[in-house]
Amino acid sequence: MDTSDHQLLQEHLRNPSGPALAELVDRHLPLIHSVARRITTNDEAARDISQIVFLRLVKKASNLPKSLPLTAWCHRETHSASVDYVRSEVRRQKREKTAADLDAMKTSSESWNQLTPEVDGAIDELSESDRALVLLRFYNNKTFPEIAHELSINDDTARMRTNRALEKLRVILAKRGITTTTALLASTLPTNAVSSAPASLANSITSSVQSTCVTSGALAFVKSHLLVLGSLSIGIAAVTTQQIKINQLKETQRVRASPVAQSQRSTRSFAISKIPKAAAFSEQDLLAIFANPDPAERLWLLHDYSLQVSTKHISEALxxxxxxxxxxDSESKILTHLLLTRWAKADPEAAFGSLDTANFSLERGHSLSILSALAALDPKRTANWLTSPVNTRAYYPIVGHILSGTIAKEWARQDPRAALEWAQTLADQQQAGAYSGVLETIAATDPQKAATLALGLKAGNARNDILAKIAQSWARQSPLKALAWTSTLVSEARGHATSRALESWSKNHPEKAAQYLDENPNPKYLKIIANQWSKRDPEDTANWIASKPESPQRDSALADTLWHWTTQTPKAATAWIEALPAGNSRDQAIAGLAVAAVEFDPRSALEWSLKITTPSLRNDLSQHTFKAWSRSDPKIAQQWANDHQFSPDN
Structure with missing residues (x-):
């Protein structure tokens, strides 16, 4: 059996000049270099970032958890370093050129070239477990049995979790303005995501890292190249979203709970009443909260702890x-947010200072906790901080959208009209984010009011986007009213808003959404409903789609439905297709089945793809399927090709 990545890391630590590092570089350099080049679009930067990532790996090798696939770690570190490179380049440009260049990165095309700038950032938004699955399957091209072995799960679980992770990636891309399908992602990523790195780069990195590790200046060299997260100006460590324990819970608990309730509380938790009021920060006390077996009580204790701990001890807790x-850990995230909010309110000057060095694209929400607290405290000052000419980070499209939305959300709770007036002074992505912050906050409780305010905004993409979000929120409460409202919108806003309303409705009641579409036919919405419904009941979804008149939208919806069905119950999906008459609909259904089946049964997928009657679709899909099979089992795939006179070059 091949030596695992973590075994090679340990071997390198024991013998830094040995061959282990070269083997690790050979395994992971293609992924690292491809991600870096895709994000930076700069060959030299990609080379530099590749070296930085391996330097980080050597430095952190002894602390990497064995449960974390090295592929996932490499992708996250490469994405972080690449984003920092892009940000440093942006600062050198003038404000107007920065906004124009970065806006060009946002796209809605499904082609790989246009998907390129966003795909790695979207993958980085996935949870650790989902990210590992996507990278192992589509970047490393591992089979489901290999993934199952690496993650200590069974084959079926690996397949199902990977499919769900891919769907989450599609949703993230959709939020970034890129419309695609899970079937397209499944077929595009393995072919394009990782390409060969320059031949000389592996030797260069190996020799560079090894020489660096054995010299006295190694630490300085590593520090000079690492792209690190800015720390808070008062010395609060730059925290990663994590968990917590307790200290200094005083007698507030007894005031909140009755004597009866107190007696019913778990005897396994520590005795809160015995904690001295003037107790110093205690790691054991904090950890004891997380040892409490009652989830509800844990949250209650964490909330009280966040209120009781002294502000001078917040940095220790973080x-x-x-x-x-x-x-x-979700409870850790809650406590981190509460502690940072308290600190920002207690020392706003230091909190504002911390924002100037914060790295919003990498911190996973910590500086946003501070920003929310400051916006609630002084929304006008926080708004001025956002639009300051020196705050170049705010003009990175995604970051600007998030920051303005965070400020507007807090401002709307105090003075929604003032927040909306401010939003209208912003540009592009900032404006869209601010509109969302104000109007989505209102729409959660009063969608009619939010809709009225939104219609008073200046026409444009930002307004159309928030109209769609209001429709989505409204549909959760009253889908028919939401759809009646979207039907009154102008044409450039109506389609997107209606799509979001139907998507929201379909998540909980797809059959009712389908019935609505039956009564109000429009083929462009078929896929939206089918995508949600097929996750629950693919057979009913397929039958519903098959009953519709033929159209390109119907065919696309059918292909996606069969993809979902095949990942759940392939035998039933196969039987359903076999009963279809020959024609374009059957071809599209086979395409969906083949794209899904190639992941766990490439032979059947290829044989099915050859049954497609449309020559171009048959050729493209069969070639793709054979290539995927050849990556996982080249000998058997080639033998099958020889036996069936199949030419990969057709």
Whole structure:
């Protein structure tokens, strides 16, 4: 069996001049270099970032958890370094050129060249577990049995979780303005995501890292190249989203709970009443909260802890979270947010200072907690900070959208009209984010009011975007009213708003959304409903789509539905297709089945693709399927090709 990545890391630590590092470079350089080049669009920068990532790997090797696939770690580090490179380049440009260049990165095309700037950022937004699955499957081209073995799960679980992760990636891309399908992603990523790195780069990195590790200046060299997260100006460590424990819970608990409730609380938690009021920060006390077996009580204790801990001990608590708790823990995220909010309110000057060095694209929400608190405290000053000419980060499209939305959300709770007037003075992505912050906050409780305010905004993409979001929010409460409202919108806003309303409705009641579309036919909305419905009941979805008149939209919806169906119950999907009459609909259904089946049964996928009657579709899909099979099992694939006189060059 091949030596694992983590075994090679340990071997390198024992023998830095040995061959282990070269093997790791050979395994992971194609992915690292491809991601870096895709984000930076600069060959030299990609080379430099590749070296930086391997330097980071050597430095952190002893602390990497064995449960974390090295592919996932490499992708995250490469994305971080590449984003920092892009940001540093942006600062050198004038404000107007910066906004124009970065706006060009936002696209709605499905082609790989246009998907390129966004795909790695979208993958980085996935959770650790979902990111690992996507990277192992579509970047490393591992089979489901290989993924299952690496993650210690069974084959079916690996397949299902990977399919769900791919769907989450599609949703993230959709939020970035890129419309695609899971079927297209599944077929495009393995072919394009990772390409060969320059031949000389592997040797260059290996020799560079090894020489650096054995010299006395190694630490300085690494520090000079690492792209690090700015720390808070008062010395609060730059925290990663993590968990916590307790200290200084005083007698507030007894005031909140009755004697009866107190007696019913878990005896396994520590005795809160025994904590001295003047107790110093205690790691054990904080950890004891997380040892409490009652989830509801844990949250209650964490909230009280966030109120009781002294502001001078907040930095210690955050450091404890950073160093000792898992990044994904939701309770840790809650406590981190509460602590940072308290600190920002207690020392707003230092909090504003911390924003000047914050890295919003990499921190996963910590500086946004500070920004929210400051916006609630002084929305006008926070708004001025955002639009300051020296704040170049705010003109990076996605970052600007998030920052303005965070400020507007808090301002809207105090003075929605003032917040809306401010939003109208902003440009492009900032304006869209601010509109969302104000009007989505209102729409959550009063969609009619939000809709009225939104219609008073200046026409344009930003207004159309918020109209769609209001429709989505409204449809959760009253889908028929939401759709009646979207039908009154002008044509350039109507389609997107209606799509979002139907998507929202379909998530909970796809059958009712389908019935609405039956009564109000429009083929362009078929796919929206089918995408949600097929996750629950693919057979009913397929039958519903098949009953519709033929159209390109119907064919696309059918292909996606069969993809979902095949990933759930392939035998039933196969039987359904076999009963279809020959024609374009059957071809599209086969395409959906083949794209899904290639991941776990490439032989059947290829044989099905050859049954397609449309020559161009048959040729393209069969070639793609054979290439995917050849990557996972080249000998068997070639033998099948020889036996069936199939030419990969057709």
């Amino acid at each position: 450091e404890l979270l950073r160093s000792k708790t898992p990044e994904w």
